[in-house]
Amino acid sequence: MSNIAIRCEGLGKQYCIGGRERYGALRETITDTVKAPFRRLRSTLRGASRAQEKGSNTFWALKDLSFEIKRGEVVGIIGRNGAGKSTLLKILSRITAPTAGEVVIRGRVGSLLEVGTGFHPELTGRENIYLNGAILGMKKAEITRKFDEIVAFAGIEKFIDTPVKRYSSGMYVRLAFGVAVHLEPDILVIDEVLAVGDAEFQRKCLYKMQEIGKASRTIILVSHNMAAVRSICDTAFVLDKGKIISHGETNSVVDSYLAEQLYTNTQHAKVETESFSVDNVKIYSLNSSVIRTFDSVNVQVNFTAKTYIADPGLYIGFLNSDGQRLAGLDFKDFRTVPPIPAGQKGSLGFSISSLPLLHGSYQLEIHLKDMAEHKFEFINQPFGFEVIETPIYGGRKLDRWFGSIAINAQAIAEY
Amino acid sequence: METELIINSQEAVVSDDTPSLTIRPPGNWTSISLNELWDYRELLYFLTWRDIKVRYKQTVLGAAWAIIQPFFMMIVFSLFIGHLGGIPSDGIPYPIFVYCALLPWQLFAHALSESSNSLVANERLITKVYFPRLIVPISAVLSGLVDFAIAFIILLGMMSYYRIIPKLAILTLPLFLLLAIITALSVGLWLSALNVKYRDVRYTLGFLTQFWLFATPVAYPSSIIPESWRALYGLNPMAGVVEGFRWALLGKSEPPGAMLAVSVFVVLLLLFGGLHYFRRMEQTFADIV
Numbered sequence: 127m128s129n130i131a132i133r134c135e136g137l138g139k140q141y142c143i144g145g146r147e148r149y150g151a152l153r154e155t156i157t158d159t160v161k162a163p164f165r166r167l168r169s170t171l172r173g174a175s176r177a178q179e180k181g182s183n184t185f186w187a188l189k190d191l192s193f194e195i196k197r198g199e200v201v202g203i204i205g206r207n208g209a210g211k212s213t214l215l216k217i218l219s220r221i222t223a224p225t226a227g228e229v230v231i232r233g234r235v236g237s238l239l240e241v242g243t244g245f246h247p248e249l250t251g252r253e254n255i256y257l258n259g260a261i262l263g264m265k266k267a268e269i270t271r272k273f274d275e276i277v278a279f280a281g282i283e284k285f286i287d288t289p290v291k292r293y294s295s296g297m298y299v300r301l302a303f304g305v306a307v308h309l310e311p312d313i314l315v316i317d318e319v320l321a322v323g324d325a326e327f328q329r330k331c332l333y334k335m336q337e338i339g340k341a342s343r344t345i346i347l348v349s350h351n352m353a354a355v356r357s358i359c360d361t362a363f364v365l366d367k368g369k370i371i372s373h374g375e376t377n378s379v380v381d382s383y384l385a386e387q388l389y390t391n392t393q394h395a396k397v398e399t400e401s402f403s404v405d406n407v408k409i410y411s412l413n414s415s416v417i418r419t420f421d422s423v424n425v426q427v428n429f430t431a432k433t434y435i436a437d438p439g440l441y442i443g444f445l446n447s448d449g450q451r452l453a454g455l456d457f458k459d460f461r462t463v464p465p466i467p468a469g470q471k472g473s474l475g476f477s478i479s480s481l482p483l484l485h486g487s488y489q490l491e492i493h494l495k496d497m498a499e500h501k502f503e504f505i506n507q508p509f510g511f512e513v514i515e516t517p518i519y520g521g522r523k524l525d526r527w528f529g530s531i532a533i534n535a536q537a538i539a540e541y
Numbered sequence: 542m543e544t545e546l547i548i549n550s551q552e553a554v555v556s557d558d559t560p561s562l563t564i565r566p567p568g569n570w571t572s573i574s575l576n577e578l579w580d581y582r583e584l585l586y587f588l589t590w591r592d593i594k595v596r597y598k599q600t601v602l603g604a605a606w607a608i609i610q611p612f613f614m615m616i617v618f619s620l621f622i623g624h625l626g627g628i629p630s631d632g633i634p635y636p637i638f639v640y641c642a643l644l645p646w647q648l649f650a651h652a653l654s655e656s657s658n659s660l661v662a663n664e665r666l667i668t669k670v671y672f673p674r675l676i677v678p679i680s681a682v683l684s685g686l687v688d689f690a691i692a693f694i695i696l697l698g699m700m701s702y703y704r705i706i707p708k709l710a711i712l713t714l715p716l717f718l719l720l721a722i723i724t725a726l727s728v729g730l731w732l733s734a735l736n737v738k739y740r741d742v743r744y745t746l747g748f749l750t751q752f753w754l755f756a757t758p759v760a761y762p763s764s765i766i767p768e769s770w771r772a773l774y775g776l777n778p779m780a781g782v783v784e785g786f787r788w789a790l791l792g793k794s795e796p797p798g799a800m801l802a803v804s805v806f807v808v809l810l811l812l813f814g815g816l817h818y819f820r821r822m823e824q825t826f827a828d829i830v
Binding site: 141216217218219220221222223224225226227228229230231232233234235237239240243244246248249253256257260261262263265266312 | 559560561562563564565566567583584586587588590591594595598599665666667668669670671672824825827828
């Protein structure tokens, strides 16, 4: 037991859904309170229990969660939005109370659920360092001791006595992060905060985190950034609908999660445009269950024609996670296909022999066309996919520093 | 709400003195952990300091506002109620009679509205970081003390102008000040916790303070209330505070005895009720704010 930092047993958190229970004007509660005895009487007469009545508009964000985290372990929590990751972190950091179960925590917990919590725009950088530090649980003496280090980390020496409302957003984030990474609790709980800042700064933060990790500090990290999870975490678990669905060594957990996610990413619900009904969009690798750099990849749009389409066409754009267009493919540049009658199923796509994208999240931008009518029908739903970290260029793992594009290159040397 | 800090003695023997914490679903009864509050005293300091620092940022007159408000109220009251209305003032010059009462009143009214809105105003903190939530309304109440101190200087000036020399009773002033703060805090605890769930509080507040001002002997002396009712009048704790201020500073003949006793009793009742209610609601703040 003594080397367990967190033990969690049967943890559950129930939320009420629907605005009624949440806000509710006072008047409503008063009328509710007055009505309640009658309602209860009525439901008792009908034989319905109150619990049933209550169950209809509640849901479990976390349900029956049990796990143990060892002291000094760095754990990644991954899962889709709404899987319960943030709720779990909020319970661990005592912001909200669980509805069921219990957690035993050994050590001082510091939580970093947001960068710059409590920053006040009117206060200067210096003042905000103290305020934010105190909010995050640092003692004044501790902040004073680390002050220079924080300022240097953020690189804002010149603006330290300027109100932070005059800061650029980059400076603001760097300062906030500077305070955060100097936090030294026994257990550090971090929620998706690495997503901020530019690539170089993210790298710096990751490096700092790894350093913290080495100091045998227990870290729990929620992130959508799989590269960060892989590089920092020893173990990981996947949350889905409030339950742990897999748990183990980071790389294998992340691989299977991404493969699963890829599968679900291609099975989108129908999207309707004016003359096409899109059944699904698939992007898959011919070499593996996940998509890696330089894999042979097929992109396929399966649809049903709603009207007669004289000259079917397709455009697919590849966007990075910031929405910047990296590349595009237009079907008409390659070939023409025969017309499709109304009601017929069809499939258009591209086969890419070597996908030149480095690891990261990308999106497809899709237009279906009828070239004869000069119609461009934009599919108004993003199709995301993930390229996983691939050892190219002699086995080294590349990070964001190398950009998004993979170049098939050879090194040459002449003396 | 049972998030208690237990130093697990059995394990402390085995390894080290790492604190162990058990998080469980909230129960009905909760204790107020003064230890924990003490641990977070620096945060209390910083939040109070922030509120003070930020209050008059980007204003032309700055801290002068702390004087302008009670000063002009004093003029308006003196003119309309004291001079034209002919309300008696226990033999004390009316301007200083009313200003002396306005000081604790303004402190109270400000502290009440700030603390009632404090949890909602600090929503970001509450949903992102753990700390004893009590710190938020407490710091909101304390931040009003600076304004009070500034406005107090004017009072000293007025006292020398009217040649009022304080008696030994002035030593009791901190007690009345404390009573004003605790009154504001106890009501603030109720209202801030209610405000998290029912934003109606915000709209009630202006009305409530206005009503309360009329029910408090600021513009008139409590001596116009019939003797037999005066103790009952103490049900309004601010009545005790205001009369206490006049007694301590202006040397009014009789101390507000029975009235004050009732006031203190009411405040203690409100305070413990408020603390209990606040603690009970505390764990749901982050979910519903």
